[in-house]
Amino acid sequence: MSRHRNARTESALAGRLAALNEARELGEGRLDDAVLQRVYDVLERASSRRSLSAEHTVVGFFGATGSGKSSLFNAVAATDAARVAVRRPTTSEALAMVWQPDGSAPLLDWLEVSERRGGGPVPGLTDGGGGLVLLDLPDFDSVHRGHRETAERLAGQVDVLVWVVDPQKYADAAIHNDFIRPFSAHTAVTLVVLNQVDRLASSEVKPVVASLSSILDRDGLGKVSVLGVSAVTGEGVDRLRREVAAVVKAKQAQSARLAADVAVAAGHLEQAAGAGVAAGVRQQDRTALAAGLADAAHVDTVVSAVRTSYRLEAVRRTGWPVTRWMSRFRKDPLRRLGLRREGPAEVNRTSLPPAGAAGQARLDSAVRDFADAASDGAAGPWRASIRAAARSNREALPDALDQAVASADLNATKRAWWWPVFSVVQWLALLVAVGGLVWLGVLAALGYFQLPVPEVPREQGWPLPTLMVAAGVVAGILLAVTSKFLSAAGARGRAAFARRRLRGGIADVAQSLVVGPVEAETARYARFQEALNAAR
Template structure:
C-alpha cells in the first residue's frame, strides 16, 4: 500500500475510534455492560498499540496440542528456537523472533513477551530490519489455565493471527467456536495453515483443504487465506513465508487489525441495541399531555375560583353600600385555595387544592405513558425502555412541580379595574342622595309633628324634591347594582380565561421540563448513537 493510502487508512481508523468512543458514552446505562466493556477494551488497546512502534508487525502462531505449531514456527523462521523452548523452565511463556530490534522493546513489554531473539534475515520472509515480530505461543487447548489465558490475551493484541491446524483436529469445535468464529471480522489479518499435509496423499489433502475452507466459510471467514504446509518436509513453507512477508511489506496490519476490532464490537453493539429510530416528540402529543396534566392538576377548579373571586370582589367594591358589608363574611374562593396572595414567595407557596386522588393519579400516569409510548415508537427495545424510564422519573416529580407552578402563576387577582372606582363613587353618591332625601323628609315630618310652620319644598312636575331624591338614589343604586353584575360577569369570564391561559402555560412548562425534555433528550441520544455507530462501522 502506498504511503498516502496508509495515511488515509489511519485517518479513517482514527475517525472510527472517535465515533466508537462517542457510541460508548451514549450507550452508558442503556446497553448491557459486557458489550460496553468490550468497546472500552478495544479503545484502550487501540490507544496503546498506536502509541507503540508502527514499524513492527506482530504475527502470532496459534495452534492446538499436536498441530505442529512450534515446528512450523521453526521452519518458517529458519531456526530451532521453538524446539529449544520446549526445554525451557517455563514452557508456557511466549517466544519472540525479531527482525528489526529498534523500538521493539516497548511493544514487546506491552505484549508481555519476555523471551526475545533477534534473528538474521530469512529469504522470502524478512530482512534483518523488516520489522517482523514472530510469536510462538502456548497451545490454546492446554490443560494449564495460565496457558489458555496467554493465548486469549495475545489473540486480542497481535497484529496478524496465524492459525495452525492439523488433519486430525482441523474441525475441532474448540478452535472454531472458541477462537475463529468470534474473530470472523478479522479475516483481513488472519492466515490459516493446514500443517502436516505430508501425512495425506494428494486426494485426501485436497478433500481436507476443501472441508476446512467450507468450515471457515460457515465461521464467517470465507475469504481468509488457507495454505497447506509440512514443517517436516518443508512443503508449503515458502508459501507461508510469502504470505507473512506480504502482510509485513504492506505496513497496514496494525490498522487492519484495529479496524477489525472496531467492526467486531460495533456489530456487538448493533445486536445489543437493535436498529431503528424513535418517532420523536410531536406538537400534538405535547399539547395532549399538557391538557391532561392541566385537568389532573385542577386548573379548571382554579379558573372557576378566579371567576367567582372576581364577581365577589366586584360586589364588594361596587354593590349597594348599605348592604355590601355583609359580603365581608363570605370567604374568597382564591384565598380558600391559598392563591392570589402577594405576601408570600411564589417559590415557597403551596396551594390548598385537594390532593390528587386515585382517578387523577391514574389520569396523569396514563397521559405520561401515552406520551412516552408515542414519542418512543420505532425505537429499539433498550432505548425505548430508557425513554420510558425518563418519562416515569419525571412523573414522580409532577405533583409538587405542578402545585408550585399553579401557586406561582400570577392570576391578576390584585388588579382593581377602573370601573370599580367609578361605580363605587356613583353608589356612594346614590346613597348620599337617598339619605339626603330621607333626611329632608324627616325634618319636614318633625316640623309638622311639633305643629311648626312647614316650609314649601321645591317640586318638579308636582313631585317634591326630597321624594325624588330618595327615589332617585335608591333607583340609581339598584340600577348600578344590576349593571355592575352584568359587567362583573363579563369581566370575570375574561379574567378567568386569561388566568386559564397562564395556568395552562405554567403546566405546559412543567410538562416540558419534567417529561417532554427528558424524553426528547433520550430520543436525541438514540439518534446521536445511531449516527456515531454508523460512523464507527466500516
Template sequence: MSRHAATRETSQLDRRLEALNSATELAAGVLPEETLASVLQVLDRASSRRLLSGDHTVVGFFGATGSGKSSLFNAVNGEEIATAAVRRPTTTEPLAGIWGVQGSDALLDWLEVRKRHAAAPIKGFADDDTGLILLDLPDFDSTRAANREIVQRMVGLVDVLVWVLDPQKYADAAVHNDFLAPLSSHGAVTIVVLNQVDRLPEHEVRPVLESLTAILARDGLGKVQVLGASAVLGTGVDKVRAAIRQVAMQRRAMSQRLAADVSQAATRLAEASGLPSGGAAAGGGAAEGATAAGGGAAAGATAAAKARLAGELAVAANVPLVVDAVARSYRLEATRRTGWPVTRWLARFRPDPLRRLNLRREGAKPALNRTSLPPAGAPEQARTDAAVREFADAASAGAPGPWRAAIRGAAREGSDRLPDALDQAIASTELSAGKKSWWWGGFNVVQSLALVTALAGFAWLGFLAALGYLQLPVPEVPRVQGWPVPTVMIAGGVLLGIVLAIGARFISGAAAASRSAVARKRLTAAVAAVAGELVVAPVEREVGRLAKFTASLKAAAGRQ
C-alpha cells in the same frame, strides 16, 4: 502503501477510536458494565499498541494440539526454533522469531514474550529491514488453563492471526465457535492454513480445502486466505511465507487489526443496545447495518406531547380549581365595589376564594409561600404518574430497549419533587388578584349618587311628614308628570341602583371569565415550566444522548 495513504488510514483510525470512546462514554449507565468494560479493553489495547513499534508486524501462529503448528512455525522460520510435538506434547510459552530486532523489545515486553530468537534472513521473505515477528503460541485446546489464557490474550494482541488446522480436526466446533466466528470482522488480518496435507490422498486435498472454505464462509470469513501446506515435506510453505510477507510489507496489518477490533467493539455495543442489525460484513458487522439503516432513533419530545403533559399536570395540580377561584374572587370583589350599596355590605361576610387558597398575599414573597390547595391524593398522584409515563413512552418510541428504559427513567427522575414544585409554581404565578378594574370607579360613583338621591327623596318626604305631624303648613311638592319629585327621587335612586347592580353583575361575569382565562394561561405556563425542568429536560437529555451515541457508533463502524 504510500506515505499519504498511510497517513490517511491512521487519521481514519484516530477518528474511529475517538468515536468508539465517545460511544462508550455515552453508554455509561445504560448498557451492561461488562460490555462497556470489554470495549474499554479494546481502546486500551489500541492505545498501547499504537505507542509501540509500528515498523514491526506481529504474526501469531494458533492451532490445536497435533495440528503441526510448531512444525509449520519452524518451516516458515527456516530453522528449528520451536520444539516439535514429537519431542514435547505442547508449546507452553510463546516463542518469537524476529527479523529486525532493533525496536522490538518494548513490543515483545508488552506482549509478555520472554523467549526471543533473532531469525536469519530468508531471501524473498524477511530480513532485518522487514520488521517481522512470528510467534509460536500454546495450543488453544491445551488442558492447562494458563496456556489457554495465553492464547486468549494473544488473540486480542497480535496483528495477524495464522490459524493452523489439520485434516482430522479442521471442522472442530471449538475452534470455529470459540475463535474464528467471533473474529469474523478480522478477515483482512487472518490466514488459515490446512497443515499436514501430506496425510491426505492427493485427490482429497482440494475437496477438503473447499470444505474448509465453505465452513469459514459460514463463520463470516468467506474472503480469508485458505492455504494448504505440509511442514514435514515443505509443501505450500512458500505460499504461507508469501501471504505473511505481503501483509508485513504493506505495513497495514496493525491498523487493519485495530480497525477490525473497533468494528467488533461497535458491533458489541450495537447488540447490547438492541439496535437493529443486518448485513454483518467483515469489517463492519451489526453496527454498520444498524446505523446505516437509520435505526435506533427516539421520537423525542414533540410540542404536542409537551402540551399534553402540561395539561395533565395542571389538572392534577388543581389549576382548574385556582382558575375558578380567580373568577369567583373577581366577581366577589366587583360586587363589593359596584353592587347596590344597601346590600353590598353583605358580600363582606363571604370569604375570598383566593384568600382561602392562600393565593392572595399582598406584599408577600411568592418564592417563600405555599398554597392551601388540597394535597395530592391517590387520584391526583395516579394522574401525574400516568401523564409522565405517557410522555416518556411517546418520547422514547423507536428507541432500542436499554435506551428506552433510560429515557423512561429520566422522566421519573424528578417525580418526587413534582408536587412541591407545582405548588410553588402556582403560588408564584401572578393572578392579578388585587388588580382593580377601570369601570368599578364609575359604577361606584353612580351608585353613590343613586343612593344619595334616594336618601334625599326619603329625607324630603320625611320632612314633609314631620311638618304635617306638627300641624304646620306643608309646602306644595313639585311634580314631574304628575309624580311627586321626592317619590321620583326615591324610586329613581332605588331603581337605578338595582339596574346598575344587575348590569355590573353581567359585566363582572365577562371580566371574570377574561381574567380567569389569563390566569389559566399563566398557570399552565408555570406548570409547563416545571414539567420542562423536571420531566422534559431529562428526557430530551437522554434522547440527545442516544442520538450522539448512534452517530458515534456509526463513525466507529467507519460509516461516517
C-alpha cells in the same frame, strides 16, 4: 504513496476509535456493564498497541494440539528454535522470532513474551524488509488452563492471525466455534493454513481444502484463502512466506487489526443497545403532558376560584350600597387557597389539597404517557432510560407544581376600570334617594306637628322628593344588575388570563422536570447512534 495511504488509514482509525469511545461513554448506565467493559478493553489494547512500534508487524501462529504448528513455525522462519519435542511435548509459552530487533522490546514486553530469538535472512520472508515478529503460541485447546489463556490473550493482541489446522481436526467444531469464528471480522489480517498435507493422498488435498473453505465461509471468513502446506516436505511454505512478507511490507496490518477490533466492539454495543429510533418529544405530547399536570395541580379549581373571587369583589365594589355589605360574609375562595396577594410578598405555598394517592397517580399517568410517546421506537435499554429520565424528578414534581401555581401572577387584586365609576354613581344614587327620604320626612314631621308645610316642587305632577327616592332606588338597582353582567364578563376574562398564566407556569415545570430530561436522553441516544455508526 504508501506512506500517505498509511497516514490516511491511521487518521481514519483514530476517528473510529474516538467514536467508539464516545459511544461507550454515552452508553454508560444504559447498557450492560460487561459489554461496556469489553469495549473499554478493546480501546485500551488499541491505545497501547498504537503507542508501540509501528515498524513491527506481529504475526501469531495459532493451532490445536497435533496440528504441527511449531514445526510449521520453524519451517517458515528457517530455524529450529521451536523444536522442543524433547523439552516439552507441546508449546507451553510463546516464542518470538524477531527481525530488526531495535524498538521491538517494549512491544514484546506488552505482549508478555519473554522468550525471544533474532531471525536471520530468509528468502521470500524477509525480502520486504525487517520489522517482522513471528510468534509460536501455546496450543489453544491445551488441557493446561494457563496455555489456553495465553493463546486467547495473544489472539486479541497480535497484528496478524495465522490459524494452523491439520487434516484430522480441521472441522472440529470446538476449534471453529471457540477460536476462529469469533475473529470472523478480522478477514484482512487472517491467514488459514492446512498443514500436514503430506499425510493426504494427492487426490484428497483439493476436497479437504474445499471442505475447510466451506466451513470458513460459514464462520464468516469466506474471503480468506486456504494455504495447503507441509512443514515436513516444505510444500507451500514458500507461498506462506510470501503471504506473510506481503503483509509486513504493506505496513497496514496493525491498523487493519485494530479496525477489525473496533468493528467487533461496535457490533457488541449495537447488539446490546438494539436497533430503533426514538420518536422524541413532539408538540402534541408536550401539550398533553402540560394538560395532565395542570389537572393534577388543580388548575381548574384555581381558575374557578379566580372567577368567583372577581365576581365577589365586583359586588363588594359596585353593588347597591344598601345590600353590598352582605357580600362581606362570603369568603374569598382565592384567599382560602392562599392565592390572593395583597402586597409584594411572594407566596411560596398554596392551600390546595396535597397530592395524595389519587393525585400522585394522575401525575404518574401523565408522565408515563409522555415518556411512552417519546421513547416509542427506541430499543429496549434506551427506551427504559428515556422512561427513567421522565421519572427522574418524580418526588420534586408535586411541590414544583404547587409553587408554580402559588407564584403565578393571577391579577387577583387588580381592579376593573369601571368599578370606581359604578361605585361613585351608586353612592350618588343613594344620596339622592336618602335626600328625597329626608325631604319627605321633614314634610311629614311638619304636618304631624301642625306646622305650615311648604309647597313641594313638582315635576310632571310628581313631588320632587318622591321622584328623588324613586330615581335613587331604581338607579341603584339598575346599576347593580348591570354590574352583575359586567362582572360576569370580566370574570370570564380574568379566569381565561389566569388559566393561561397557570398553564404557562405548569408548562415551565414540565419542561424543567420532565421534558428537559427526556430531550437530553433522546439527544444522548441520537449521539450514541451517530458515534456507533462512525465507529462501524
